[in-house]
Amino acid sequence: MKRILILCFLAAAVLSACSPSKEQGQKTKVWNVASIQVDGHPQNEAVKKMGEIFGQLTNGRYRFEVFPNELLGPQRETLEQVQYGIIEMAIMGNPNVSSFEDGFLTFEMPFLFDDEAHQRRFFTTSSLVEKLFARTEKYNFKIVTYFTAGTRNMYAKKPIRNLADLKGMKIRTAESDTYAKMMKALGGAATPMSFGEVFTAIQSGVVDGAENNEASYSSTKHYEIAPYYSYTRHLIVPDYLIMNKKLYDSLSAQDKQALAEAARQAADYEVELWQKDAQERLAQVKEGGATIVYDVDSKALQKAVVPLHEELTQNPEIKEVYDAVKATSELK
Numbered sequence: 033m034k035r036i037l038i039l040c041f042l043a044a045a046v047l048s049a050c051s052p053s054k055e056q057g058q059k060t061k062v063w064n065v066a067s068i069q070v071d072g073h074p075q076n077e078a079v080k081k082m083g084e085i086f087g088q089l090t091n092g093r094y095r096f097e098v099f100p101n102e103l104l105g106p107q108r109e110t111l112e113q114v115q116y117g118i119i120e121m122a123i124m125g126n127p128n129v130s131s132f133e134d135g136f137l138t139f140e141m142p143f144l145f146d147d148e149a150h151q152r153r154f155f156t157t158s159s160l161v162e163k164l165f166a167r168t169e170k171y172n173f174k175i176v177t178y179f180t181a182g183t184r185n186m187y188a189k190k191p192i193r194n195l196a197d198l199k200g201m202k203i204r205t206a207e208s209d210t211y212a213k214m215m216k217a218l219g220g221a222a223t224p225m226s227f228g229e230v231f232t233a234i235q236s237g238v239v240d241g242a243e244n245n246e247a248s249y250s251s252t253k254h255y256e257i258a259p260y261y262s263y264t265r266h267l268i269v270p271d272y273l274i275m276n277k278k279l280y281d282s283l284s285a286q287d288k289q290a291l292a293e294a295a296r297q298a299a300d301y302e303v304e305l306w307q308k309d310a311q312e313r314l315a316q317v318k319e320g321g322a323t324i325v326y327d328v329d330s331k332a333l334q335k336a337v338v339p340l341h342e343e344l345t346q347n348p349e350i351k352e353v354y355d356a357v358k359a360t361s362e363l364k
């Protein structure tokens with residue numbers, strides 16, 4: 033009900049589009065941004081900062097309003113809201129984007145990036161990124177920037193140290209076929225569902241556990257019902273800030289430039305916040321009774337997904353991105 037009210041409010045806001053600003057009769061346009069993350073999450077903070085920078089660079093003609101906590105709905109719904117211009121922007125997980133364009137499936141390959149620094153290097157230096165991002169524009173949404181979403185680890189009511197521990201376990205994943213294949217290769221089974229449904233699913237025993245970064249493990253309070261967080265480090269998947277394509281096209285060249293600069297600074301800021309936030313979150317979950325498991329046989333897990341890499345890279349669109357990712361690796 034709350035969501036319907038907010039959406040009605042937003043629809044009305046789209047019709048009126050702007051509000052008067054203090055500056056010489058200019059209008060301040062408010063861009064609404066959907067996020068499933070809690071207040072204070074590095075991505076929400078980065079988007080707020082981006083709004084401030086964009087506002088400054090355009091003499092206060094734009095302002096961002098972030099709606100956290102899935103207030104506007106799960107990511108898939110907010111992606112549609114962006115496509116239809118009901119809202120201007122949303123923070124989006126990779127699986128929602130890869131369902132449109134196969135190249136993005138590459139980022140859902142387990143043990144793809146060496147570490148988070150490698151992911152950052154790829155997204156900030158590879159010439160393929162811009163081309164890849166441009167491929168979503170035909171679906172009426174534009175990727176404004178990538179954001180790190182850290183490293184994903186598995187958690188459950190018991191520690192997961194090796195393949196034997198995972199055998200037969202039902203693990204919630206985001207909605208992606210690649211994740212289902214990954215869990216199968218690791219000996220478990222994936223139960224796909226949206227982010228907001230996971231707590232109840234673990235609590236009621238529909239799944240045995242889930243997998244996510246420290247920020248989400250902590251903010252969702254999953255540690256209270258799945259208190260073993262095992263450093264499997266199996267996925268380093270990005271998130272994105274997306275916006276309505278028509279809205280982007282309607283901006284002047286100068287405003288597009290201001291937006292790109294604000295996005296660049298926001299992405300740097302988010303990465304900067306991420307590490308510190310992850311450490312704080314870890315301390316928080318430990319205090320809340322969680323046990324952190326570091327001695328995971330990650331090599332065995334990596335070996336188990338080699339056939340999956342071989343299978344996925346048969347797809348030329350995945351292979352193109354895969355090769356570009358590997359070209360930015362610093363490992364020999």
Ligand code: GCU
Binds near residue numbers: 124125126
């Ligand atoms: C993280 C990630 C989201 C993703 C979520 C999930 O929070 O940042 O983009 O949707 O995990 O597992 O659903």
